[in-house]
């Protein structure tokens with residue numbers, strides 16, 4: 510992992526998932542913990558190289574690639590782990606992610622992959638929205654729900670660790686249909702992110718390099734959400750069952766789903782679009798001949 514200095518006291522450990530290291534004297538706060546035990550080991554090694562002791566880990570949201578290393582960091586250093594409510598429940602019970610992706614049922618083996626099922630970790634304290642001290646570090650926690658139910662960004666000085674509030678264009682293109690649990694909230698979060706553009710000198714996304722100007726990426730992320738919802742709306746003219754809607758949207762967006770885990774993640778985003786359309790009065794669901802049938806409402 511590459512260690513980049515973002516400000517006098519803040520470093521970014523660049524890897525598959527970005528990790529923040531906030532240093533105060535000989536103490537360090539880690540922000541997000543990477544995918545697995547290996548990531549945890551690398552975080553502990555980076556702290557040793559800097560000559561600091563990790564005293565706390567703060568997690569932006571409970572996706573495996575952001576908290577999977579937390580248990581290992583905790584085991585090696587005794588650090589206290591902090592996370593927003595709801596996310597904390599999943600970090601402590603990581604099998605919940607596979608369950609929610611599989612309609613609440615025992616997930617199949619493909620949904621117990623390490624990208625979905627991370628090692629669980631005891632959470633010592635909940636992060637509330639707003640300015641606070643986390644283990645003596647001044648942190649501003651800014652709610653950014655939408656990609657995850659209670660995701661929060663962490664502002665430290667003029668650096669903002671954004672979790673997966675926004676993605677680089679290359680990441681949007683890699684996934685095609687990124688993961689959202691609530692597209693309306695994700696869009697509102699992106700608008701609030703744009704409003705914070707002047708507050709922070711650098712925004713560190715979950716994946717890829719830190720950015721100074723977040724506004725163009727806010728626009729491309731909002732555009733991607735709009736595009737997915739538009740394709741769902743169009744699909745509702747032809748097909749009615751959620752699996753068919755997914756296939757139609759993926760085809761229209763030239764997305765080729767390569768594995769069952771990606772299918773179920775994408776299905777969540779399609780469900781998020783459907784419930785958003787229903788909340789906007791544009792779509793309705795009914796059961797017909799034992800099928801859940803989604804249709805556009807007559808006024809839309």
Ligand SMILES: [Zn+2]
Pocket residue numbers: 570572575656657673715
């Ligand atoms: Zn995520």
